[in-house]
Amino acid sequence: MDLEVLISEAEIQRRVRELAAEISRDYAQADELILVGVLKGAFIFLADLSRCLTIPRSIEFMAVSSYDNGDQESSAVRLVMDLRKNIEGKHVLVVEDIVDTGRTLNFLGELLAARKPESVKTCALVRKPDRARVETEIDYLGFEIPDAWVVGYGLDYDEQNRTLPYIASINPAS
Ligand code: 5GP
Secondary structure, three states: OEEEEEEOHHHHHHHHHHHHHHHHHHOOOOOOEEEEEEEOOOHHHHHHHHHHOOOOEEEEEEEEEEEOOOOHHHOEEEEEEOOOOOOOOOEEEEEEEEEOOOHHHHHHHHHHHOOOOOEEEEEEEEEOHHHOOOOOOOOEEEEEOOOOOEEEOOEOEOOEOOOOOOEEEEEOOO
16 A cells, blocks of 8 residues: 655644644643543544643543445444543543534534533644535644645554544555
């Protein structure tokens, strides 16, 4: 399978530090920020980002799965694993690996907002603008990439390639 590097390890590490600095500035007055990582893909991004923050933070995880109703336009998102923590009155930052159609981030944003947190914001490492199907607000974004299936830095193709230190597009046919 052919891999083509789109974002190098050095570029990712630099951008993660920049995002962490921005988030640390924005939440400097907050008692605590709850980082909600979306499994599985966000686990490496969340690990690196959280270690660069200079504010009090805690880590939680959620898992979702997308299912197709036969055509991509109507695919829906289902909650597979919920938070263990009550987020009422807390600041929450959803940390997502990649935003494709935008449905996952919208689903999670609405779900969490209904639990009356002090605030909910979103952070995504990469986004594919050409694939957007619903309007999504991403408060902290690492990179925009073209429409391609990408792997590495937490992202997989059939559970492979998650631990690559860079992000690469993959051509499974080759
Ligand atoms: P959305 O709900 O925005 O369409 O999709 C988001 C989810 O789809 C991501 O969390 C990720 O699990 C998966 N996804 C979308 N594009 C890619 C990709 O290029 N590579 C990988 N590994 N996962 C992707």
